[in-house]
Amino acid sequence: MRTKLSSTAVKSGGIALHNLQKRYGGVTAVDDVSLSISPGEFISLLGPSGSGKTTTLMMLAGFEMPDSGQVLLDDKDITRLPSHRRELGMIFQNYALFPHMTVAENVSYPLQMRRMAKVEIEARVRRTLDQVHLGGFASRYPHQLSGGQQQRVAIARALVFEPPVLLLDEPLGALDKKLRQHLRNEIKTLHKQVGKTMIYVTHDQEEALAMSDRVAVMHEGRIRQVSAPQDIYRRPADLFVASFVGEVNLIPVKLRSGVVHGPAGEQLPSAQRPDVDRDATLCVRPEHLRLEITGAGSSGGIQGRIVDMTFVGDSTILEFCGDAGLQLTSKVLNVSAEAKLGIGDACVASWAANDASILTE
Ligand SMILES: Nc1ncnc2c1ncn2[C@@H]1O[C@H](COP(=O)(O)OP(=O)(O)O)[C@@H](O)[C@H]1O
Numbered sequence: 001m002r003t004k005l006s007s008t009a010v011k012s013g014g015i016a017l018h019n020l021q022k023r024y025g026g027v028t029a030v031d032d033v034s035l036s037i038s039p040g041e042f043i044s045l046l047g048p049s050g051s052g053k054t055t056t057l058m059m060l061a062g063f064e065m066p067d068s069g070q071v072l073l074d075d076k077d078i079t080r081l082p083s084h085r086r087e088l089g090m091i092f093q094n095y096a097l098f099p100h101m102t103v104a105e106n107v108s109y110p111l112q113m114r115r116m117a118k119v120e121i122e123a124r125v126r127r128t129l130d131q132v133h134l135g136g137f138a139s140r141y142p143h144q145l146s147g148g149q150q151q152r153v154a155i156a157r158a159l160v161f162e163p164p165v166l167l168l169d170e171p172l173g174a175l176d177k178k179l180r181q182h183l184r185n186e187i188k189t190l191h192k193q194v195g196k197t198m199i200y201v202t203h204d205q206e207e208a209l210a211m212s213d214r215v216a217v218m219h220e221g222r223i224r225q226v227s228a229p230q231d232i233y234r235r236p237a238d239l240f241v242a243s244f245v246g247e248v249n250l251i252p253v254k255l256r257s258g259v260v261h262g263p264a265g266e267q268l269p270s271a272q273r274p275d276v277d278r279d280a281t282l283c284v285r286p287e288h289l290r291l292e293i294t295g296a297g298s299s300g301g302i303q304g305r306i307v308d309m310t311f312v313g314d315s316t317i318l319e320f321c322g323d324a325g326l327q328l329t330s331k332v333l334n335v336s337a338e339a340k341l342g343i344g345d346a347c348v349a350s351w352a353a354n355d356a357s358i359l360t361e
């Protein structure tokens, strides 16, 4: 939870994007993007490659001009302001440190550009290097550092002039998985310490869910949903979001007078029961799909059998095939009873009514 703002100390770093549009020739890279970001918020732009994340960030930073729409920083229209006057810190995947400069010189660079006094520069550089746990590395050169350390120098260089907003474009993309996880925790901790607005671009859904106050899911230049991570996962707004964020079973259903019918006409559990007559899709996550031996007195579900089982360490993936041919996937922890089922067992697949989402697009 963020602290409430008092009226005397209004926090800076609020951003508003209004109907941003950007075309390159025949390609619409960003298509009518609107988004409000609160001061101090950590928000991710999540989407597959080519969905318009970088272009959105570039328009925010002032490296690209939108064809139409506006960018506001703390209610001031900065759409046409050159990037060097926007006071936004930027961090990219290819951190682009100056190779001939030491860590301290790299980090002090933005302050030298701003002609700050030497003693002030030294104090700020020391403080910022401590923040990113590089206090002892001031006189090293970039080639004497690991990839993760180099990325921390890039973060320090973006933080040192204390901008109200940090823009991060796939900053961990070049690093291996363990290091990514470690640095993502560090960036989160840093966010709590410095309280800056952070806009984080990634195609990695786990990263976005783990780090963000809110996630904006992008697809083909448009924002499909903006919500807290739990809501993106539990209540996806459309089929794209449901499939892109996590694994999901998509079950074709028919809605008839407030009842949800499966492929063989069976009644399926769902808390959402739109009172319309139409075809729809029921989404249920593999960890919510329960498989019970047939005859256990179930309250609605799909009859079928287990056709495959894969052991993946802490859990088992069960492949289920319904009598009408529908394939479903269930993921169960190996400590649970379901992990003891076997291939060929006749089962009924069901889920708690609250764990289903109905999409009618
Ligand atoms: N400078 C450019 N010239 C032409 N097309 C571009 C340019 N930058 C981006 N695009 C196109 O715009 C779309 C969105 O790109 P981008 O914003 O880089 O996506 P992302 O960062 O989500 O991978 C893509 O189809 C890409 O090819």
Ligand SMILES: [Mg+2]
Binding pocket: 053, 054, 055
């Ligand atoms: Mg990109």
